[in-house]
Amino acid sequence: MSYRHLLEAQHGHVKVVTFNRPARANASSHELLVELEACAFALREDGDTRVVIFTGAGKHFCSGMDLKESRATDAPMVLRRRRNQAGARAIRALCGIDQITIAAWNGAAMGGGACLATALDFRLGASDCFMQYPEIDLGMNLMWESLPLITHLVGPARAKRLVAGGERLHAPTLLEWGILDEMVAPAELMPRALALAGFYAAKPPVAVQMIKHSVNRIVSALDQSIMHMDGDQNLFCRTLADHPEAAKAYLEKRPPRFTGD
Numbered sequence: 001m002s003y004r005h006l007l008e009a010q011h012g013h014v015k016v017v018t019f020n021r022p023a024r025a026n027a028s029s030h031e032l033l034v035e036l037e038a039c040a041f042a043l044r045e046d047g048d049t050r051v052v053i054f055t056g057a058g059k060h061f062c063s064g065m066d067l068k069e070s071r072a073t074d075a076p077m078v079l080r081r082r083r084n085q086a087g088a089r090a091i092r093a094l095c096g097i098d099q100i101t102i103a104a105w106n107g108a109a110m111g112g113g114a115c116l117a118t119a120l121d122f123r124l125g126a127s128d129c130f131m132q133y134p135e136i137d138l139g140m141n142l143m144w145e146s147l148p149l150i151t152h153l154v155g156p157a158r159a160k161r162l163v164a165g166g167e168r169l170h171a172p173t174l175l176e177w178g179i180l181d182e183m184v185a186p187a188e189l190m191p192r193a194l195a196l197a198g199f200y201a202a203k204p205p206v207a208v209q210m211i212k213h214s215v216n217r218i219v220s221a222l223d224q225s226i227m228h229m230d231g232d233q234n235l236f237c238r239t240l241a242d243h244p245e246a247a248k249a250y251l252e253k254r255p256p257r258f259t260g261d
Contacts, residue, residue, distance in 0.1 A: 001038070001039070001042050003035045003038075003039065004031065004035065005019065005020055005021050005029065005031060005032040005035055006018065006019065006020060006032070006035050006036065006039055007020045007057070008039075010049070011194060011197075012198075012201070013048060013049060013050040013051065013201040014049070014050070014051045014052075014053065014194060014197040014198065014201055015043075015046075015049045015051075015052045015053070015099075016052075016053045016055065016104075016190075016194075017039060017052060017053070017054050017055075018054075018055050018056065018057050019032065019054070019055070019056045019057060019061070019062055020057045021057070022056075022057040022058030022059070022060075024063070024066055024068075025058070025059070025060040025062075025063035025107075025108065026056040026057065026058070026060055026061065026062045026063060026113070027062070027063045027064060027065065027066035027067075027068075027069075028062055028064065028065055028066060028087070028090075028112045028113065028116070029066045029069050030069065030083065030086050033086040033087055033089070033090040034086060034090075036090045036093070036094070036116075037086075037089050037090045037093040040090075040093035040094055040096065040097050041093060043097055043098065043099060044098065046099075049099055050099055050100065050200065050201040050203075050205045050208075051099055051100045051101070051102065051197040051198075051200050051201045052097060052099050052100070052101050052102070053101075053102045053103075053104050053190075053193050053194070053197055054101065054102070054103050054104070054116070054120060055103070055104035055105075055106060055189075055190070055193070056106055056107065058107075059106065059107045059108075060106065060107035060108040060109075060113075061103065061105045061106050061107055061108060061109045061113055061116075061117060061129065062108070062109055062110070062112065062113030062116055062117075063108050063110045063111075063113055064110035064111030064112045064113045064114070064134070065087070065111055065112045077235075080235065081231070081232065081235065084143075084231045084234065084235060085231050087112055087115065087143065087144035088143065088144045088145045088230070088231055090116075090144075091115055091116070091119045091144045091145055091146055091149075092145065094116065094119040094120065095119050095216065095220075098209045098212075098213070099205075099209065100121050100122070100197075100200045100201075100208060100209075100212060101119075101120040101121045101122070102120060102121065102122045102123075102124060102193055102196060102197055103116075103117045103120045103122070103123045103124065103125075104124055104189050104190055104193035105117055105123055105124065105125040105126065105129045105180070105189075106126050106128075106129060106186065106189055107126070107128065107129055107130070108129070108130055108131075108132075109129065109130070109131045110131070110132050110133075110134060111132070111133055111134055111135055111142075112144060114131045114132070114133055114146075114150070115142075115144045115146035115149065117131070118146060118149040118150050118153060118179070119146070119149055121212065122181045122196065123174075123179060123180050123181055124180070124181060124182045124183075124184065124189065124192060124193050124196060125171050125174060125175070125180040125182070125183050125184075125189075126171065126183075126184060126185070126186040126189045127171050127172075127183055127184065127185055127186065128171065128186055129170075129171045129174065129180075130168060130169060130170045130171065130174075131162075131168070131169050131174060131179065132162075132166065132167070132168040132169070133150075133162055133163050133166060134166055135163075135166075136163065136164060136165070136166045137166050137246060137250075137256070138243065138246045138247065138250075139237060139240060139242035139243035139244075139245065139246040139256075139258070140234055140237045140238065140243060141230060141233050141234055141237055142163050142230070143230040143231050143233070143234040144230070144231075145223065145224070145227040145228070145230060147159070147163060147227060147230065148220060148223040148226070148227060150162060150163065150179075152219050152220070153177075153178055153179055154177050154178060154179060158177060171183050182196075240261060241259060241261040242256075242258045242259065242260065242261065245257060245258065245259075246258075
């Protein structure tokens, strides 16, 4: 299957999927998210691939949602609401991949990019990688049903620091907090990712995939019942005065003045 914004390469039982919008720091456009969901679904029919590595072309893993992408604000709410769910659908598809998944995390994973990284089974980071959820400073909540993903990794207090505080974490802290499983020099990122993938690809695939899904069900049993409304909450946040104030303050390079209105 061919894609516009994704590249695929096969290495025996290992598939490498590369986000391929380097000129936009691999920002996740609506089209990229749709392609990512389709790629995840296509893996259901792939009996040869046992491990999937996701990485970003160029300097960054994924810089989050493409803020320059036009949004059809004049479309009926019923259509805007469906389009707003593209990220959540992509995250659910990534989490549902049968094969073991690994993030070969280079550079930035911002906002939606951090959501994509935390949806995978393992995260191998270059020593120059970093993470941030900037949504809070844009007057928005975190959506894509991804709040449980980071909370499972770091616990509630640190999740609040990241998502409500918008703190930026660099590779050593990501490793200390358990977001990264390993940290390597940038030049070693893909060789080590392929070695880790080879380790899991050599295991019995049926047993590995059953264990993966059982562990995921144990830790995420209540996630869907809690997070199904985060896309609607995001649409609501965009109607508040704090959202355009945040955008204006960013362009004017000044602190925003939030009122809660």
